[in-house]
Amino acid sequence: MDPPEVEFLAEKELVKIIPNFSLDKIYLIGGDLGPFNPGLPVEVPVWLALNLKQRQKCRIVPPEWMDTDKLEEIREQERKLDTFTPIPSPYYMELTKLLLNHCADNIPKADEIRTLVKDIWDTRVAKLRLSADSFISRQEAHAQLDNLTLMEINTTRSFLLDSLNYMYKLRSNLQPGRSQDY
Amino acid sequence: MPCERKPMRYGHSEGHTDVCFDDEGKCIVTCGSDGDVRIWESLDDDDPKSINVGEKVYSVALKNGKLVTAVSNNTVQIHTFPEGDPDGILTRFTTNANHVTFNSSGSRVAAGSSDFIVKIVEVVDSSQQKTLRGHDAPVLSVALDPSDEFLASSSCDGSVSVWSIESQTQVAQWEILQKSSDVSNAKALCRLAWQPRSGKLLAVPVDLTVQLYDRKTWAHVSTLSDDLITQVVNVVVWSPCGKFLAAGTVGGNLLIWDVEAKLCIERQKHEKGFTVCGMAWHPSGGRIAYTDTEGCLGLLEGVSPSSPSSSSTIQSTKATAAKEKNDYDDLFDEDDDRMLDEGMSDTRSPVKKPILEDDDDDDDLMPATGRPRNRGSFLDDDDNSQDPGSVKLDGVPEEDGSSAILPVVGPAVSRPVYEGPMPTQPQRAFQPGSTPVHLMHRFMMWNSVGIVRGYNDDQDNAIDVEFHDTAIHHAMHLTNTLGHTMADLSQEAVMLACEGTDELASKIQCLHFSCWDTHKDWIVDLPKGEDVRALCLGQSWAAVATSALMVRLFSIGGVQKEIFSLPGAVVCMAGHGEQLLIVYHRGTGFDGGQALGLQLLQLGSKRRQVIHGEPLPLSQKSYLAWMGFTAEGTPCCIDSEGVVRLLNRTLGNTWTPVCNTRDSCKSKSDHYWVVGVHENPQQLRCIPCKGSRFPPTLPRPAVAVLPFNLPYCQTTTEKGQMEEQYWRSMLFHNHYGFLSSSGYEIDSEGQAQAEKEQQELLMKMFALSCKLEREFRCVELAEMMTHSVVTLAIRYASRSRRMALAQRLSELALEKANQFQEEELEEEEPAYQRGSRQMSSRQAQVENGCEEEEEEEEEDYPQEEQMDGEEATETRKPRPGLNPFKKRGKSPERPSPKPMSREGRVNPFKVSGAGKSSSPAGQPRTTNVLDSMTMSSRKPTPLGSTSKQSKAPVLKPLAPKPKSKTQATLLQMSVSKGNSKKLEDSQTEAEKVKPAPVATPPASVENIENRKPKTGFQLWLEENRKSILADNPDFEEVDVIKEGMGRFRTLSAEERLSWTERAKGESDPKKRKREDEEGKVNDQMESDEGSAKKKKPLDTSAKLSAFAFNKE
Secondary structure (H helix, E strand, O other): OOOOHHHHHHHEEEEEEEOOOOOOOOEEOOOOOOOOOOOOEEEHHHHHHHHHHOOOOOOOOOOOOOOHHHHHHHHHHHHOOOOOOOOOOOOHHHHHHHHHHHHHOOOHHHHHHHHHHHHHHHHHHHHHHHHHHHHHHOOOOOOOOOOOHHHHHHHHHHHHHHHHHHHHHHHHHHHOOHHOOO | OEEEEEEEEEEOOOOOOOEEOOOOOOOOEEEEEEOEEEEOOOOOOOOOEEOOOOOOEEEEEEEOOEEEEEEOOOOEEEEEEEOOOEEEEEEEOOOOOEEEEEOOOOOOEEEEEOOOEEEEEEOOOOOOOOEOOOOOOOEEEEEOOOOOEEEEEEOOOOEEEEEEEOOEEEEEEEOOOOOOHHHHOOOOOOOOOOOOOOOOOOEEEOOOEEEEEEEOOOOOOEEEOOOOOOOOOOEEEEOOOOOOEEEEEEEOOOEEEEOOOOEEEEEEEOOOOEEEEEEEEEEOOOOEEEEEOOEEEEEEOOOOOOOOOOHHHOHHHHHHHHHHHHHHHHHHHHHHHHEEEOHHHHOOOOOHHHHHHHHHHHHHHHHHHHHHHHHHHHHHHHHHHHHHHHOOOOOOOHHHHHHHHHHHHHHHHOOOOOOOOOOOOOOOOOOOOOOOOOOEEEEEEOOOEEEEEEOOOOOEEEEEEEEEEOOOOEEEEEEEEOOOEEEOOOOOEEEEEEEEOOOOEEEEEEOOOOOOOOOEEEEEEOOOOOOEEEEOOOOEEEEEEOOOEEEEEEEOOOOEEEEEEOOOEEEEEEEOEEEEEEEOOOOOEOOOOOOEEEEEEEEOOOOEEEEEEOOOOOOOOOOOEEEEEEEOOOOEEEOOOOOEEEEHHHHEEEEEEEEEEHOOOOOOOOOOEEEEEOOOOOOOEEEOOOOOOOOOOOOOOOOOOOOOOOOOOOOOOOHHHHHHHHHHHHHOOHHHHHHHHHOOOOOOHHHHHHHHHHHHHHHHHHHHHHHHOOHHHHHHHHOOOOHHHHHHHHHHHOOOHHHHHHHHHHHHHHHHHHHHHHHHHHOOOOOOOOOHHHHHHHHHHHHHHHHHEEEEEHHHHOOOOHHHHHHHHHHOOOOHHHHHHHHHHOOOOOOOOHHHHHHHEEEHOOOOHHHHHHHHHHHHHHHHHHHHHHHHHOOOHHHHHHHHHHOOOOOOOHHHOOHHHHHHHHHHHHHHHHHHHHHHHOHHHHHHHOHHHOOOOHHHHHHHHHHHHHHHHHHHHHHHHHHHHHHHOOOOOOHHHHHHHHHHHHHHHHHHHHHHHHHHHHHHHHHHHHHHOOOOHHHHHHHHHHHHHHHHHHHHHHHHHHHHHHOO
């Protein structure tokens, strides 16, 4: 899976917007949306929120977790623990990126949030690499990693799998006898 | 000692807090772990001034306009007070300071830090520092001796030390505390306190007690304790007079001792039992402010230390006299300051009193009583002069007023002259949906159309107008050169107004953006001396209420229209469509209440006053917070207690409480700021405000939606819930009536839905009462139902074998039907076509249930065609219950073609039926088949009956009507029950019984009576009609039937029987004849024998119909 695909999935997440237009319920395959009342918050998927935002049709209410205090807490937690901490949204990275890129004006302390999320992301990916490293170096057969988000898995999947394949190849070559079979 | 504990309010975010008073005691100053120092005018101050001094503030001290804070960046900072400008850093530590305190003159600051060091710094010159080293753990608290000789400190190492400031050496040390490693682990904050003025005693909180040490010998003098204390004492403070000592504990207890007598004179408990971590005594001694570790601020009022036993006062006379000498300078200073205040005599209350008493008791008593008396009368005068005129509204707003005046007057008036109810300050005029005028950034209006924000700071004096729906207009930014303070916003215009100044008259400015010419705005000056107090916009009109107790109406384009006077000073106005709502002061409120009056005017084409100045109900001791219309146009008001009330137009314009926003608040100081009310869907749109009554403009507040909840009893039970739901639904759908009566288009579908919902609720309640064996209640409920639902109820009752109930209900149904019919008759013109009448009755029958009709058909068809018409009217008469359904016919959901086709079947000669030449042929036959089937099959299940209607192609006309079907089913049910019973035995017998229906099963009484007797009676009536008409030539059809009924009843049983026989004899052969004509199924149908065969088709059709029914 590519990052854009993951992002695509993330666009299904619901987010609150405050529309500045009025529209009845709209009926879509994925479910009903609306009704839209000007000034009254309503939950819509991110893709619609961004679309409306780009057309200046709404203001986006940032998700609850997108708040410096909460993110700081998570960052501390993340740094303290060796394991992965539960993250408030399975698409935190994607949502942060989408929302901050398109509607930073509706999100208080957008820059701080960007830094914090980046910090969390870095910490987590570092942990992931570290665990991958120890996994490989100890030649473990399996490992359990909880609380990983889709995006994180995706960043490491292709690399990890490929490298494991190569390692396997190399290791099997190391073993005398078998290596010269072909 | 009477002491009032005020409710806690939100002050800071959770964490350690500290509190102190300013020198005059005008403000409470708090600090918290959110890094802010807040300056509160009073406990009710909704808008405290916040100064951000750092990330976290550990301690705050204030003296001589210097605000000293211990901040988490390891510094002790100074800010100016009350401006809050940074004034430099006093000193630094290697870690944060835990406690800062001033000496009594304010020249020095002592600070104790977590790096084990205590520093004493000159405020003027921070380079002059004295460092005290000797503690082996973080310093918890420091206290400077009033004579600047010693400093006491407590530390986590378990010791309390006294230092000589001059020599920087320890003078005394007591190892009395529990050791701990850090402040966060310490059992208590151990705030020390020297006795003010003399500094004779040092109070040290030790475990559950407060220990007092003597200054001369450093010996332990006494211990203050109380049984109430179950947890460690955290803070101690002396009263400014030095006679009392207050302590706050970790368990949230607040105690005050008379130190001389070692008597605990006051015990209070924190309302939630949180740890008290900051306490401060008001400089005048009447109040104690305290804060807890959850960031809340509380106040003890009326802690007047004037009530100790007289003996102790006398005993201490000497000592205090001496004290006074010592501290004369201090005292003088303070008094000097106070002299400048206008309220000098007020603030000179409890603290001073004891001191004065010491000097000369007699002397003091006189002025003490004299002053308040004067003041009281002065106040009264004030009020008197204000109220009748009520022109002067610019007094302090009510909430400020109460807190500003009461505490001051309260303690001072030792013997009040007047003990009756006190008049309340009338609340000031306001714009609903605006935040207070004094704010620099405020909402001037937030309503369903948009938001008007006002900015009035150094850089800018501007107004921003923003629309929720950008389709109305784009956002506007206006420079506010005129200094507008009031605004209203509608779909057409923005209206602004400012009060007049000495030079400039009060102005109204209107930006009429929907105007189609090029001049989009107009300005009107009010006459000199007249100020705008409130304004509102309606549909193409504007209204302005002025200080001259007048309301001026304008057209939206600026044409002046009517003006009229108000009986009192305006509070607020609201407009919606053609309605104008004005709230004004009806009189003086007492004891915190407001006396408001209300006028509701209908402008536009039919101008009238709907509500003529009736009192507006508010909660006790509250004032009006919001007033306006729901989106649907029903007046709605909200008071400061958060109770939302809606005008109930159907109950003589009374006000019904529909919601209490405070119920949804998490904490006591939270409020909801309402921005709009919608009846459909039921929404209360408001903005949650943490710790205040109104939201700040930034960050942009988000609207939340609250549901309505009528305060009905026992809403935890199912019954209560349904009652609440029912009445809420009734109330919130009143607007349909209003709208339609005022000629607006209404959403009839929504209305029908609402009606349905209400009836459903009634039926549910009915079922519930039935279950609970509350039959009387059932009948009461049935009285509220529409007729159609009553039939449902009858069915329910009979099914659950409550025959008595069913009988009562059927009587009720009859009554209802009669009622309806009377109305109906009044409506119907005498010249009303018979045919159309027939049609309507037919329609009714259709809806009521087909079996009836079908049975009827048996009788109908045999008769001649003219008779058919008559018959139909006859049917109507004895069966008035059916008619109400006609009403339903008005419902838009009703498919119109159906009754037509049905009718076509029933009355083949009708013009309307002509088009469907084919259907009349087919239909009657089938129905007949089914008819006889039900009669004979004794399978009167609802399934069977529905089957008839919805079955297959032939009967199509009925199928598409889900509504009537249910009803039909119901009625059918009861009907067929009766039928089957009778038919079982013999029809004749049954018929015989019918005219005197006593013996019949209750459920069916009505129906049977309605239906069956027709045959006999009909024939009789045919014969006797002429004679009746001859007797009463002016009779109408219905009257004829009535009369006929009466006469028929008088006949003897035999006669009647014979008629019935005749009717039966007549009908049977004819029926067959007709069937022959149509002749398809008639072979099977000839008589009852056929029934067995007929059962079969019925079953299949039943299945089919059930399927169709379910599908719907």
